[in-house]
Amino acid sequence: MSDTVLSLDAVEKVFPNGVRGLAPVDLTVRAGEFVSLIGPSGCGKSTLLKLIANLHGPSAGSLRWWGSDFRGVGQKGRRLAFVFQDATLMPWANVGRNVRLPLDLMGVDRASGDARARTALARVGLGHAAERYPAQLSGGMRMRVSIARALVTEPDLLLMDEPFGALDEFTRNRLDEEMARLCYQDGLTTLFVTHALHEAAFLSSNVMVMAAHPGRIHARYAIDRTIVRDEAFRLSERFAEISRELAVLLEAASHESHLAAEMQT
Numbered sequence: 001m002s003d004t005v006l007s008l009d010a011v012e013k014v015f016p017n018g019v020r021g022l023a024p025v026d027l028t029v030r031a032g033e034f035v036s037l038i039g040p041s042g043c044g045k046s047t048l049l050k051l052i053a054n055l056h057g058p059s060a061g062s063l064r065w066w067g068s069d070f071r072g073v074g075q076k077g078r079r080l081a082f083v084f085q086d087a088t089l090m091p092w093a094n095v096g097r098n099v100r101l102p103l104d105l106m107g108v109d110r111a112s113g114d115a116r117a118r119t120a121l122a123r124v125g126l127g128h129a130a131e132r133y134p135a136q137l138s139g140g141m142r143m144r145v146s147i148a149r150a151l152v153t154e155p156d157l158l159l160m161d162e163p164f165g166a167l168d169e170f171t172r173n174r175l176d177e178e179m180a181r182l183c184y185q186d187g188l189t190t191l192f193v194t195h196a197l198h199e200a201a202f203l204s205s206n207v208m209v210m211a212a213h214p215g216r217i218h219a220r221y222a223i224d225r226t227i228v229r230d231e232a233f234r235l236s237e238r239f240a241e242i243s244r245e246l247a248v249l250l251e252a253a254s255h256e257s258h259l260a261a262e263m264q265t
């Protein structure tokens with residue numbers, strides 16, 4: 001069986017007002033990959049995530065899940081989870097119950113749900129916090145709970161939309177290291193939207209640099225999966241080199257996007 005979890009083949013999105021949110025996009029996400037999307041505002045990152053989440057349909061092209069057309073697989077057939085910038089926890093419920101929520105909705109019995117929630121919390125270093133309430137947690141801890149809630153369903157693909165954008169740099173770096181461990185050691189497959197070039201450089205096995213007007217993939221940049229993503233990597237010359245190369249690609253994508261916008265006006 002192929003290890004391709006998700007593939008997009010010439011996917012386009014034209015909105016009812018005629019705006020081309022996405023020009024034909026080809027994208028493949030293989031099991032165990034960490035793929036980041038970066039690019040200037042309006043390059044179609046959210047549109048791409050919404051297509052994958054099935055919140056809207058493509059105008060052309062096809063999306064495949066483990067090789068099968070999205071329409072045939074259906075919403076329930078796709079083990080997909082999301083993490084957004086806002087952790088959106090239920091303030092009246094403790095952490096364990098917040099993490100158990102997706103399992104409750106799936107009808108999993110309480111004892112197994114609790115056990116799975118504890119396992120998911122342990123994976124993000126919060127095994128001790130199941131009884132606490134969201135108001136008693138720091139921003140970083142709330143985000144870890146949100147990640148645990150996504151992991152509890154054991155998704156084939158985790159979609160993350162700017163998850164750490166509102167956190168301070170220290171907390172963000174720790175969470176990036178956590179995500180790297182979940183991906184490169186535990187095999188979690190992730191598609192990650194970020195505005196932070198250094199975050200993409202630190203985390204990704206593949207970076208899609210996108211351009212706007214219309215939204216499209218301007219460049220693809222692969223990073224050696226065997227690199228250990230830790231503090232030493234962050235301080236290394238290799239990390240600086242990756243960041244520089246990505247900055248050049250991003251600058252070119254932004255420049256092209258400006259030119260395209262000017263030509264449209």
Ligand SMILES: Nc1ncnc2c1ncn2[C@@H]1O[C@H](COP(=O)(O)OP(=O)(O)OP(=O)(O)O)[C@@H](O)[C@H]1O
Nearest residue numbers: 015017019020021040041042043044045046047215
């Ligand atoms: N519902 C919609 N109707 C019309 N145009 C839309 C709609 N949603 C997005 N667009 C347009 O599609 C393009 C891509 O938008 P999208 O929100 O996907 O970009 P983005 O990369 O996520 O931007 P940002 O980084 O600012 O969040 C933009 O030109 C946007 O104005």
